[in-house]
Amino acid sequence: MIHFTSVSKFYDTDIVLKDISLTINKGELAFVTGPSGVGKTTLLKLIYCAERPDEGEIVVAGWDLKKIKQSAIPFLRRNVGIVFQDFRLLANKTVSENVALALRIHDMHPHEIKEHVSEVLKEVKLKHKESTYPYHLSGGEQQRVVIARAMVSKPAVLLADEPTGNLDTETSETIMNLFKEINARGTTVLIATHNDALFHGTGRRVIYLKEAQIEREVVG
Amino acid sequence: MRILIYAAATALKSLWHEKWINLLAVLSISIGLLIISAFLTISQNLDSVLKRWSKDFGLIVYLNEGLNRETEDILRDFFQHDSDLASVKYISKDQALQDLRKIMGKQSLALEVFENNPLPASFELTLKRELLNPVLVERKAAEIRHLTGVEDVQYGEKWLSSLSTLANTMKVSAIFLGSAIFIAIAFITYSTIKIFFYRRKDEIETLKLLGATRTFIRLPFLLEGLLIGLLASIVSSLGLFGIYSLIMNKISEFLPSINIIMTPLPIKTYFPAILAGTFMSFIGSIIAVGKIRY
Ligand SMILES: Nc1ncnc2c1ncn2[C@@H]1O[C@H](COP(=O)(O)OP(=O)(O)OP(=O)(O)O)[C@@H](O)[C@H]1O
């Protein structure tokens, strides 16, 4: 589903990722970890084409990102649900409107949108907050809205960047369970985190980044 | 189709949400359109005055005293074959005297002091309308003046030239002013939409990351620009109609003949003007949104 072949990424002259080769298979749930500033977010950005590699090749859900046209990028992104590290919720839209946006973009019928949104909000246990604006929500609730928005379009790939950033253990667990459910339905999930507790005892693949390179891979 | 409905809803929402900036843009544009239409109206009215007046416009060719019949016939023949002329009318000495008597009425007795008829015979020529401009008329008069048997040629040169110069000046300045105003209209919408675009920069970035196409992102802004142009057209149309009716009413109170001279509202020229205004507003918003890169 996601293939990196000898990928390098520079910001100006600083090397962030160096000669990364990596394959995430269809239906897998994997973690990327490493210290802050190591390049986890950058790795995810390369997958949804928010950054372009300076060297190497990336193929995501069949799209060759080296050759992809500007006009095709939106269609790549429709296959990739993203849980952003900085949430990116629209302040002037309610919870349900924020989630609905992901489907509006797909040109889905309003009735269907309503149904899907209502369903996914139930799953993240936020149905009762659907008419609330993001700034009236707690951090954990906002996090769940972002997850709802990322999964509502049933993407082939779900990328989660630090999805439990500053949440307590209990809430983190709830959110982790959500990802497992999504993954169980066939979505490939890649989670970037520096929270060891998130992957300990999961039995899933954990990729350690260190000094711009893959240091090791372990089973969590 | 759904994308269009969504874009229209977004545009309308933004139009209302940012109503003060939008109002400012709409009013500025309508003032521009009103100025253009004022110019169009005035120059159209001048044209109509010029046309009405020039219908009766003629050259009077006075003939030499005691000209023989033959030369007169040659001249008449010459005029009748001149394709520049719309009509040729011969006025004999006797006819001229009769006309003068009629005009003078009772005072015509004064004419009895003349032993012989003092009036010259003449031709009254009217020029084809398309040739009615000062330069051509003057050239024609000079040409005729040189013919054998012609004493003098008279025409209303001063009137003709000043009126038509005015009309031409109006037309030229309308073109310059019009272009300047149309550019200004595009610029007004450009800056308005640019402000909205920058205000929603974060939102646009998020939409892009969620997989929105360029059209999806652009359309609401373009529609809003179009709506600003349309609203301005409506406002300026109402304004023009109001001002025009007011002037017509006020003036015709003490100058009833104004109704004959003034043309009705120049819808035919005004309509393309507001369409062009709306179009320029749309262009402004296209430039403001610019190229979207992923
Ligand atoms: N747009 C950018 N321009 C220049 N440098 C950048 C840019 N984005 C990230 N960097 C740098 O690249 C490095 C990797 O950043 P990245 O955000 O990928 O780290 P991270 O592993 O996600 O960190 P964290 O765990 O704190 O989120 C950092 O040193 C950062 O300063």
Ligand SMILES: [Mg+2]
């Ligand atoms: Mg990060």
